[in-house]
Amino acid sequence: MSETLPQFLFEHAKTSPNKIALRERNYGIWQAISWKQYAEHVKYFSLGLVSLGLKPEETIAIIGDNRPEWVISELAAQSAGAKSIGIYQDSVVSEMVYIFNHADVSFIVVEDQEQVDKIIEMRPELKNVRKVIYYDPKGLRNYKEDFLLFFPDVEELGRAYEKENPGWFEKKLAEGKSSDLAILSTTSGTTGNPKLAMLTHKSMISMGHNLMSVDPLVATDEFVSFLPLAWIGEQMMCMSCGLQIGYTVNFPEEPETVQHDIREIGPKVMFSPPRIWENFVSQVQVKIEDSTRLKKGMYNWAMGVGYQMADTRFHKKSPSAWLKFIYFLADWTVFKEIKDHLGLRHLKRAYTGGAALGPDVFRFFHAMGVNLKQIYGQTEINGIAVVHRDGDIKFQSVGVPIPETEVKIAENGEILMKSPALMEGYYRNPEATAETLIDGWLHSGDAGYQDETGHLIVIDRAKDVMTLHDGTKFSPQFIENKLKFSQYIKEAVVFGGDWPFVTAFVNIDFANVGKWAENNQIAYTTYTDLAQKPPVYQLVRKFVETANAELPSAARIKRFVLLHKELDADDAELTRTRKVRRKLVAQRYEDIINGLYSENPHVDIETVITYQDGRTAKLQTRLAIENLETT
Secondary structure (H helix, E strand, C coil): CCCCHHHHHHHHHHHCCCCEEEEEEECCEEEEEEHHHHHHHHHHHHHHHHHCCCCCCCEEEEECCCCHHHHHHHHHHHHCCCEEEECCCCCCHHHHHHHHHHCCEEEEEECCHHHHHHHHHHHHHCCCCCEEEECCCCCCCCCCCCCEEEHHHHHHHHHHHHHHCCCHHHHHHHHCCCCCEEEEEECCCCCCCCCEEEEEHHHHHHHHHHHHHHCCCCCCCEEECCCCCCCHHHHHHHHHHHHHHCCEEEECCCHHHHHHHHHHHCCCEEEECHHHHHHHHHHHHHHHHCCCHHHHHHHHHHHHHHHHHHHHHHCCCCCCHHHHHHHHHHHHHHHHHHHHHHCCCCCCEEEECCCCCCHHHHHHHHHCCCCEEEEECCHHHCCCCEECECCECCCCCCCEECCCCEEEECCCCEEEEECCCCCCEECCCHHHHHHHEECCEEEEEEEEEECCCCCEEEEEEHHHCEECCCCCEECHHHHHHHHHCCCCEEEEEEECCCCCCEEEEEEECHHHHHHHHHHCCCCCCCHHHHHCCHHHHHHHHHHHHHHHHCCCHHHCEEEEEECCCCCCHHHCCECCCCCECHHHHHHHCHHHHHHHCCCCCEEEEEEEEECCCCCEEEEEEEEEEEECCCC
């Protein structure tokens, strides 16, 4: 019985050596790697690391796009009794230095020249890093640093090591225990430096086993791995579930080709954070807007039928024969084509997690027949503790606990969770561990409640729940998700609570609003210029008014501003999974918030912009403030 992730890999290599384990698209052609080949790469890369001095207590870091070398590196470290940590490619240098030093990283595996250059820049600040191993050699031929190694060369070192130490790898692999640390996973916390959750093989395997017992997949199924493998959600599907079930994991050629590659593969399961599903909705809305009157009419008719069918199923009623018939027509004429274009046609089920998904987006996909389900969990519990069951979807809830998982609500309304998938604690951070793990229960920091059927309803982060001026509690996230259903709104941040009424920052979707402006012959130069155009304010105002119409009067947005720049993870305004760091945003844009709560029709701001070459410039601009009737 396999106890570790690498042991599952070598079991598949033994029982299904020629079955395709991994597939990568390269120059437009899908290159396959069998389970046997996968296991050989892991074995020799692991032995190569050991020959270079990797010890069981050490950590390797991995940075790069989703590639076979990424998962090979992770499993190679684990095979040697060590652990890995994935780092987001777009992490800023200061954050990377903190993680490398805090996690005691001794080897770094990177994809290409861009990442090598970053490491060379920060090299003097790194305490324990001995070697940097790259797997895309383009542009690196003339680099002479003695700490640089090419990935295949490390595998050759492994082959040489095996000749001198025959049987060493197999013995070490067999010694692996479920209690061994498998990975350190960065939390997408909304404050400060990321904490590193310690996840064992047991915790990862138990989560995968319990999710698959609810939503079974089989070895012939396909999965496309396109979200960062540093994210616990991708680890969930690619490693925890993929290595147990043995389905094929596919890696797209480039981030720009993801949708084309998904369409070619036709995956049976997808797991993405809300921003991916929101982008899909936005794509459809924009394309329909540009289509002929006939196509618009067909689409609107089909969506009406789809919403009728979705609501019938949400209420667990049986659709009438007539509804089944017209839904068949809507699916045949409209939905199948849209799903095929998005690469969703063959999905058995799809998951969303990492943040709340708005009910409007949920209804949209169920109207088209996509079995989209909300999951709830955190990095600290291996990504998932709660999920919707097939045929039991409540879009205001996140579902019910998976097997072996307990959920309860504390007296203060905080969600507490317990399961075998729980982390061991935070790496080298006993204070944070003691605050989060109490008597075996994970204190989530989220506020919520369970309804009469056991479904968990998550309101928001406990610290973010607003108390409105009439005394009612309300979630800013709920309002923000309503706004983001518009194809023209990319991000929104709502303020209320301590203030006398509700206001909002809005980020326009530059591509979609830009296209709208061109169609309406509105000239613009930059993001800032476009965002401050009066017609753009009127465009966004319509969607704010639509959202307001469905909100209680005390929660309606009274004033809003279109921000002069996009909120950005590189500026620490968003987490890597695009959750707003609300406290930081409130501090950074205090002048704009004060303007929203004044009677002024505008606010003047001065911002320092840093260019890629390090030069800075001051940007002075005037932001208009839009007033709305909220009664």
